[in-house]
Amino acid sequence: MYKHFYNLQRNPFEITPDPSFLFATKKHNEALATLYYGVKRRKGFVVMTGEVGTGKTLLVRCLLQILSRANVAYAYVFNPRLSPMEFLQYIAGDFRLPTAGKSKSELLLDLSSYVIARFQKGLTTVLVVDEAHHLSIDVLEEVRLLTNLETHREKLLQILLVGQQELDEKLDSTDLRQLKQRIALRSHLGSLDLDETRGYVHRRLQLAGNTNPSELFPRETILELHQQSRGFPRLINTVCENALIHGYARQSRSITPEIITEIAVDFRLNVERPSTAEQSTRGNGHVVEVQQAAMTLLDLYAHLRNAQKSETDLRATVGEGARKNEPYI
Ligand SMILES: Nc1ncnc2c1ncn2[C@@H]1O[C@H](COP(=O)(O)OP(=O)(O)OP(=O)(O)O)[C@@H](O)[C@H]1O
Ligand SMILES: [Mg+2]
Numbered sequence: 001m002y003k004h005f006y007n008l009q010r011n012p013f014e015i016t017p018d019p020s021f022l023f024a025t026k027k028h029n030e031a032l033a034t035l036y037y038g039v040k041r042r043k044g045f046v047v048m049t050g051e052v053g054t055g056k057t058l059l060v061r062c063l064l065q066i067l068s069r070a071n072v073a074y075a076y077v078f079n080p081r082l083s084p085m086e087f088l089q090y091i092a093g094d095f096r097l098p099t100a101g102k103s104k105s106e107l108l109l110d111l112s113s114y115v116i117a118r119f120q121k122g123l124t125t126v127l128v129v130d131e132a133h134h135l136s137i138d139v140l141e142e143v144r145l146l147t148n149l150e151t152h153r154e155k156l157l158q159i160l161l162v163g164q165q166e167l168d169e170k171l172d173s174t175d176l177r178q179l180k181q182r183i184a185l186r187s188h189l190g191s192l193d194l195d196e197t198r199g200y201v202h203r204r205l206q207l208a209g210n211t212n213p214s215e216l217f218p219r220e221t222i223l224e225l226h227q228q229s230r231g232f233p234r235l236i237n238t239v240c241e242n243a244l245i246h247g248y249a250r251q252s253r254s255i256t257p258e259i260i261t262e263i264a265v266d267f268r269l270n271v272e273r274p275s276t277a278e279q280s281t282r283g284n285g286h287v288v289e290v291q292q293a294a295m296t297l298l299d300l301y302a303h304l305r306n307a308q309k310s311e312t313d314l315r316a317t318v319g320e321g322a323r324k325n326e327p328y329i
Contacts, residue, residue, distance in 0.1 A: 002248035006216060012208035013241040015234055017058035019065055023203045025196045028055055031187040035063050035160055039072065039126055043184035044155030045147050047132075047171070048162045050189030053234025056162050059189075060130050063160075067126060073118060074126040080135045084142045091127060108145075115149055115156045126158040133163035137175055144179040191231030198222045200233065201240060217255050224257035228264035239263050 003011070014021075022028070031048055038046035050056045060076075067074050075094035082090060088107045089099045097110050118125045127146065129135065135143070149156040161167065171180045192200055201222060202213035210216060217225070217240070225243075229235035242263045243255045252259070264270065 002244045005248050005251075006244060007210050008205070009209035011241070012204040012210070013237040013244070015237050015241075017055070017061055019058065019062045021204055021207055022058065022062055023196075023200045025192060025200075027189055028059060031189055032059050032062055034185050034187040035059065036066060038160065038185045039063075039067065039124060039158045042124065042154040042156075042158060044150070044158065045179075045182045046158070046160045046185045047167070047183050048160070048187045048189070049165055049168050051191065051232065052164060053232050054189040054191060055233055056164075056189060057130055060128060060160075060162055064128065070124075072124045072126055074128055077127070077129045078131060080129055080131055080139065082139060083136075084138050087139045087142055095125075111146075112149055112156075119151075119154075119156045124158060125156070126160065128160045128162070130162045131164075132161040133166040133170065135161075135163075135167075135170075137170075137173075140170065140176055140179055144176075144182065147179070147182050192226075192233065192236070193231060194223065194226045197226040197229070197231055197236060200236065201225070204237075204240075215254060220257050221255050221260060224260040228260055228269050235269065238267065239269075242266075 003009070024032075031050075035046060035048060037043070048056060048059070057078075064074060064076060073095060075091040077087070077090055077094075080087070085104055085107075088104060088111070089102075092099045092102075092107050092111055095111070095114055097107075097114055099107065102110065115125050129143075143159060143161070146157055147155065147159060170176060171183070198219075201217050205213035205216060225236060225239060229239055239260060240255075243259050246259050246263065247255045250259075
């Protein structure tokens with residue numbers, strides 16, 4: 001509804017990851033280059049992690065576009081809450097291999113034959129797993145076995161795992177140390193700095209057709225936007241989309257910092273509660289503290305009782321007529 005008012009041909013701040021909107025920051029460039037290089041040089045196992053809403057899926061989609069053009073076959077797993085069997089069935093199915101009635105070992109055999117046949121023709125085959133922080137340890141073990149498909153010099157199946165920070169933590173676990181050792185390349189995405197935020201917003205507005213983005217989102221508005229969103233692209237999109245709706249409702253030609261602040265308050269951007277896990281750790285910590293305090297008090301009590309007893313004994317000894325029951329505590 002605001003498009004005509006702000007000279008836009010399309011919606012600039014959709015939250016779906018659309019490769020045509022890619023704003024190539026240094027970090028995004030490096031991460032995409034790492035994924036591409038890993039595949040091209042047949043490095044085998046590549047991991048990209050990043051905070052929530054920082055553009056991981058967007059980069060995966062950009063890469064898949066490039067791979068499609070380069071005749072690279074890929075299986076793309078984007079919902080990896082699967083059992084090991086379902087995981088293998090899904091990959092085989094994505095490579096258009098028959099899966100019905102196949103046992104796990106038959107599926108693995110079919111997958112290896114497929115990958116080897118492609119390799120012999122000089123073709124590359126890739127497995128991409130997005131949201132890989134959701135993979136169970138059992139499925140990650142299957143991934144490790146798939147990384148074993150190799151010649152003396154090169155890996156036959158290129159595997160890219162992409163996920164949030166928890167993926168790093170999973171890969172750090174002792175159970176997965178073999179898999180961790182096989183990682184050939186890694187990259188990480190974080191939030192945008194102030195300049196990148198400005199470039200990001202203006203670029204999206206330009207791509208959507210606006211010719212004067214610094215009038216629509218001036219410097220001070222970008223400053224407030226960066227503070228409220230902490231530079232996370234998905235949050236930036238949500239705030240900007242709502243800012244355009246508010247701005248249009250007020251017939252304001254320019255988005256003011258106040259509009260951004262109001263939206264941030266509506267979306268409770270500054271309110272973040274610790275997760276249940278954090279809370280329970282904190283809860284336990286609290287219990288431990290109380291226990292320690294109780295122990296200290298008991299020690300103190302015992303100490304004072306002893307001191308009181310010694311004094312009473314002393315008085316009795318020196319014949320002052322020991323007076324009883326004058327407690328110290
Ligand atoms: N460099 C960028 N250029 C253009 N848009 C971007 C960029 N980085 C992120 N975005 C946009 O931010 C939003 C979130 O991106 P995306 O879904 O890729 O994040 P994510 O890291 O996969 O998040 P999650 O951890 O929740 O899976 C999307 O609208 C995406 O287009
Ligand atoms: Mg994602």
